[in-house]
Amino acid sequence: MKRRFFWVLPVFIALFIWACSSDSSDDPGTDDVTGGMDDDVAPAMFDRGAMLTNWADNIIIPAYTSFSSELTELNTAFDAFSANRTVDNLVAFRQAWLDAYIAWQRVSMFETGPAETVGYRLNMNTYPTDTVLLESFVASGSYDLSLPSNRDVKGFPALDYLLNGLETDDIALVSRFDTDSDATNRLAYISDILDDMIALTDQVLQEWEGSFRNSFVSNDGSSATASTDRFVNDFIFYYEKFLRAGKMGIPLGVFTGTTAPNTIEAFYKADVSRTLFLTGLDAVQDFFNGEHFDSSATGESLASYLRFLNEIKDGVALDQVINDQFDLAAEMVNGLDTFRNEIENNSPPTDMLMAYDEVQRAVPLLKVDMVSAMSISIDFVDADGD
Numbered sequence: 430m431k432r433r434f435f436w437v438l439p440v441f442i443a444l445f446i447w448a449c450s451s452d453s454s455d456d457p458g459t460d461d462v463t464g465g466m467d468d469d470v471a472p473a474m475f476d477r478g479a480m481l482t483n484w485a486d487n488i489i490i491p492a493y494t495s496f497s498s499e500l501t502e503l504n505t506a507f508d509a510f511s512a513n514r515t516v517d518n519l520v521a522f523r524q525a526w527l528d529a530y531i532a533w534q535r536v537s538m539f540e541t542g543p544a545e546t547v548g549y550r551l552n553m554n555t556y557p558t559d560t561v562l563l564e565s566f567v568a569s570g571s572y573d574l575s576l577p578s579n580r581d582v583k584g585f586p587a588l589d590y591l592l593n594g595l596e597t598d599d600i601a602l603v604s605r606f607d608t609d610s611d612a613t614n615r616l617a618y619i620s621d622i623l624d625d626m627i628a629l630t631d632q633v634l635q636e637w638e639g640s641f642r643n644s645f646v647s648n649d650g651s652s653a654t655a656s657t658d659r660f661v662n663d664f665i666f667y668y669e670k671f672l673r674a675g676k677m678g679i680p681l682g683v684f685t686g687t688t689a690p691n692t693i694e695a696f697y698k699a700d701v702s703r704t705l706f707l708t709g710l711d712a713v714q715d716f717f718n719g720e721h722f723d724s725s726a727t728g729e730s731l732a733s734y735l736r737f738l739n740e741i742k743d744g745v746a747l748d749q750v751i752n753d754q755f756d757l758a759a760e761m762v763n764g765l766d767t768f769r770n771e772i773e774n775n776s777p778p779t780d781m782l783m784a785y786d787e788v789q790r791a792v793p794l795l796k797v798d799m800v801s802a803m804s805i806s807i808d809f810v811d812a813d814g815d
Contacts, residue, residue, distance in 0.1 A: 475737045476729060477657045478649035483719055483728030484660070485642050491722035492535045493634045499529040500630055504623050511616050514607045516599045523592050527701060530585050534708040538667040538716065541660050542645060543636035548577070550671070552629055556586035557691050560594070563587060563618075570614045574625045583622045586695075591619060594697035651804065658805050661731070665795050666809050668713055673792065676706045677785045680772055690772040699769035707762055710788075714755040717748075731799065740802040742794075747802065751794050758787040 506525035510518040533554065540550050563582040566572040574583050596602040606612050648656040674684070675694070682688040695701050719730025727733075732748040740747040761784035765771050771781040796807060 475734050477651070477655075478646060480719070480729035480731075480734065481646045481649055481656050481660075483721075483730065484716075485637070485646055487721040487724075487726075487728055488716060488719075489536075489539050490634070490637050490642065492539070493630070493637060495722065496529070496532045496536045497627075497630050497634055499525075499532040500623070500627050503529045504627060507619060507623060510606075511620070514603050516603055519592075519599055519603055519606075523698075526585070526588050526592055527698070530695065530701075530705065531708050533585060534705055535712040535722070537671065537709065538664060538712060540667065541663045542641050543633040545663075547629055547632060548580075549629055549633055551577075551580050553584045553626060554586060554694075555580040555584060556589075556694055557696060558582060558586040558590045560590055563590065567611055567614050567618050570617070572618075572621075574621055583625055587622055588619070589695050589697045591615070592698075653806060653808065657803075659808075661800065661803070661805050662808050664713075664716065664731075665792075665800070665807070668795065669792050672706070672709050672713065673785070673788050676702070676709065677768070677781070677788060680768060681778060681782060681785055683782075683785065688772050688776075688778065690769055693768050693772070696769070700767050702768040703762060703765060706768070707759060710755065710759055710762070714752065714759075717751065717755070735799065735802060738802050740798070742798055747794070747798055751791065751799065754787070754791045754794060758784070758791060761787045 503522075503525040506518075506522040510522040537550055537554065544550065559581045562579075566582060572579065572582075592602075595605055606615060609615070645656050648654075652658060678684060680689055680693045690696070693699065693702050694705050717730065718732045719727045721727065732752070735748040735751075736746065742750050765781055765784055766774075768781065771778045775781075800807060
């Protein structure tokens with residue numbers, strides 16, 4: 430019996446060693462192609478912190494700074510008109526309003542942190558303006574523009590009405606600001622609107638330049654409360670609800686079946702609504718690509734994030750698919766007449782509806798394909814039924 434035992438034992442040991450060796454060679458942590466990977470080495474991760482830094486330092490803060498300067502120019506133009514009410518000064522004031530309104534389109538999407546706290550977008554650009562309430566405020570000289578209920582009687586749309594909607598020619602409008610019984614109240618109301626816009630902008634910019642910038646950049650994790658996840662949600666929400674729906678879908682009657690041209694942005698200066706939309710779309714695309722404000726330089730971005738992930742859709746890189754869709758949407762919108770003419774002179778407004786469809790096609794690319802690749806959950810409810 431002893432002789433059999435000592436013969437079996439070496440065989441058993443050899444089989445045991447072979448089995449252990451076989452298990453080790455099947456370890457998923459080993460990669461024969463790359464020469465092997467240690468179990469403790471994590472796969473490369475996209476640098477969200479670098480992307481957040483690019484967003485904050487090269488896009489968001491410079492855009493707010495530029496916009497703040499445009500508001501200062503607007504206020505200066507108003508002061509000149511208020512002091513000397515001539516047609517030339519009125520024209521200069523109106524141009525400064527338009528310049529600032531165009532600049533606004535490049536900061537409107539940044540509704541996070543300080544902007545979200547003060548309800549910046551709604552306070553600056555809620556339209557259509559409630560002209561009846563506005564006129565009652567002008568007549569009485571009594572109002573509180575800080576109340577949420579008064580968001581539709583201030584900001585850029587209220588100035589649109591006051592500069593472009595009161596009279597059909599500039600001589601009559603100058604006279605209205607100069608000799609009418611409510612001229613003093615009307616000028617005071619414009620001054621209060623501008624003071625409100627400047628104060629809100631100063632607050633948002635100062636917080637970005639202060640502690641918020643650092644907390645935003647340092648919160649570079651991957652969770653529902655991390656800066657990237659929250660900002661991507663805000664970015665998509667802006668594109669879907671304010672750019673696509675607010676500037677095009679609602680006036681077109683996409684969600685109601687009835688066109689509503691009175692809901693067009695800059696309704697009283699109707700020839701600029703398309704320009705405002707295209708500026709907003711261009712701002713969205715520049716942000717997607719990480720393009721620095723007022724520069725062709727780029728940094729880490731949503732596009733470079735998708736390239737890092739090697740995300741492909743129908744055989745094409747997803748970032749390229751999204752950019753191509755933005756380009757097509759811009760081309761279609763650029764080929765339109767003014768939004769007001771498209772809607773009021775065509776039943777149905779087929780060309781504008783077709784352009785809207787191209788704008789809409791970017792929504793699932795951002796809201797489904799992009800966020801899925803980045804493992805970001807959408808935190809808002811789609812109430813449009815699309």
